Amino acid sequence: AGDVGVQALLRQQSTRLRQCLGSEFEYFEQLISDFDFEAALGLLNRTHSPDA
Secondary structure, eight states, rough: HHHHHHHHHHHHHHHHHHHHGGGGGHHHHHHHHHTTHHHHHHHHHHTTSTOO
16 A cells, blocks of 8 residues: 555656656656665655765
8 A cells, every 4th residue: 555655646746756856757757666665765865965
């Protein structure tokens, strides 16, 4: 149920996430579709770290 919830949240927040992630959004979306949440979190951390 949690996995499906993440996918629903992605759909609800896709505009905001696309703005934040830019060209990485489609890769992020694929990671979520593949249930690779650890890699998706890593991508978020890399793109939103103070050094990014």
